[in-house]
Amino acid sequence: MVLKTSLERCMNNHKNQNIKIFVTGPSGAGKTTFIRSISQSEVLTTDVPCTNAKGKKETTVAMDYGSLNLDRYAIHLFGSPGQDRFDFTWDILRQGALGVIMLVGGHDPEQLPLLKKMHDKFLTELTIPYILGVTHQDLAEVWTPAEVADYLEIDPFLCVGINALDENSATDVLVRLFEIIEKEIEG
Amino acid sequence: MLFGKIKSIPLPQIVRIIGEKSGVLEIKSPENNLYSFRFARRLFLGAKKQDNPIGDTFALKSMLLELSQKEESFFIFKEVELQEDDVSFSLPAVQLIIASLHSLRTMYQKNLPIFFPDPETVFLSTGNDPSWIGSEFFSFWIEAEPFFAKGTSAKELAKNLPIELEDILFHIYTLRLLNMIKTASKKRTFYLPISDQSDLNSIESHHTNIHLGSDSAAIGSKPPPLPSESSTTAIQIYQSDQQDIKKGLLRRLIYGFKNFFRKMYE
Numbered sequence: 027m028v029l030k031t032s033l034e035r036c037m038n039n040h041k042n043q044n045i046k047i048f049v050t051g052p053s054g055a056g057k058t059t060f061i062r063s064i065s066q067s068e069v070l071t072t073d074v075p076c077t078n079a080k081g082k083k084e085t086t087v088a089m090d091y092g093s094l095n096l097d098r099y100a101i102h103l104f105g106s107p108g109q110d111r112f113d114f115t116w117d118i119l120r121q122g123a124l125g126v127i128m129l130v131g132g133h134d135p136e137q138l139p140l141l142k143k144m145h146d147k148f149l150t151e152l153t154i155p156y157i158l159g160v161t162h163q164d165l166a167e168v169w170t171p172a173e174v175a176d177y178l179e180i181d182p183f184l185c186v187g188i189n190a191l192d193e194n195s196a197t198d199v200l201v202r203l204f205e206i207i208e209k210e211i212e213g
Numbered sequence: 214m215l216f217g218k219i220k221s222i223p224l225p226q227i228v229r230i231i232g233e234k235s236g237v238l239e240i241k242s243p244e245n246n247l248y249s250f251r252f253a254r255r256l257f258l259g260a261k262k263q264d265n266p267i268g269d270t271f272a273l274k275s276m277l278l279e280l281s282q283k284e285e286s287f288f289i290f291k292e293v294e295l296q297e298d299d300v301s302f303s304l305p306a307v308q309l310i311i312a313s314l315h316s317l318r319t320m321y322q323k324n325l326p327i328f329f330p331d332p333e334t335v336f337l338s339t340g341n342d343p344s345w346i347g348s349e350f351f352s353f354w355i356e357a358e359p360f361f362a363k364g365t366s367a368k369e370l371a372k373n374l375p376i377e378l379e380d381i382l383f384h385i386y387t388l389r390l391l392n393m394i395k396t397a398s399k400k401r402t403f404y405l406p407i408s409d410q411s412d413l414n415s416i417e418s419h420h421t422n423i424h425l426g427s428d429s430a431a432i433g434s435k436p437p438p439l440p441s442e443s444s445t446t447a448i449q450i451y452q453s454d455q456q457d458i459k460k461g462l463l464r465r466l467i468y469g470f471k472n473f474f475r476k477m478y479e
Contacts, residue, residue, distance in 0.1 A: 050219055107302050135221055135222060139222070170214070177222075
């Protein structure tokens, strides 16, 4: 309900129904989990088995796709691979997106340098609004959204904590993204 | 909770993130040596190695160098209020950033660590006073400042200055930590999907800042052109501006003389 309200305010009653959201972030951030949590349709994934010291068993190599419908609006979520060797796909997948959701694992600070690179590049090259979700907030040892905002030197409003396994928490991120879009349209 | 390995987030960057917070930064090396640094509201109060207080700047520099070579060390910052009687340095934290950056330089002379910026990211000058940043970083600043004034990337600087890309990336990393430059962000704009061309025309005629896509723009078709201001153009503008080049030369000369006189007095 909150999501629908914020979406309607943000879209300002435009008639078109298709909204593309690009989900990106370093490997292990929880992008596939986020899309799985929130998608109403069956999620299309391109995961392959991988060997990872941190216990990650599968990794995305091309994209993830999921969607959800809210009245006349269809939100299409496109997730990117997290490994920087697949960075050529990021430019393709983000085309035409209304907003970007960047995710980072707060439990794993080794993701932060790549996140910073992605964020800086994004800030320099793109003009679409974004939000940063700091995942794994259910763990005890974790970087908080405010700390990640300090690390990236960005407004803490752009950073939210998220448990990607939880549908409500994932929905909150989308709500905040639509609030940011609405705020910037007004601004 | 701030924690991690100094391989991913080196000491100067940790100090920058600590910022206004008060507490103790503990770093444990793979050999189980414990180093600690105390901070209170942007002041560096003191350091210890294995419970032995560090008493002077020489010992501190040696400790920083030692730490920069132990990149697998693990850090954790514990936020606590500190007693004012336990103070051996009381230096601005930024001085510790500068000192630890010098140690990093030795470590990362010719390889590219993960925390360096992307060579294509564009940075802009913040307009802060550069006089305190130290001679090594200042000499680079003098060369690069006219470019940063208009927005430039490491890749473009490497094309225009007789300095290798690795060195430029190190200096950009440094200048950013010292708050001399920041990422050049574009103004956020939007592709609001709308129903038909008449809507598009009516909105455009009102001269709004909103960039509108076609009906199918949201999923697949080519979006409308972005308002782009290439940083290459910024460099070209700089190159055609002889006045700026002269100013840069003059500044370099003044800086050279300053160093010369300083050395004479020493």
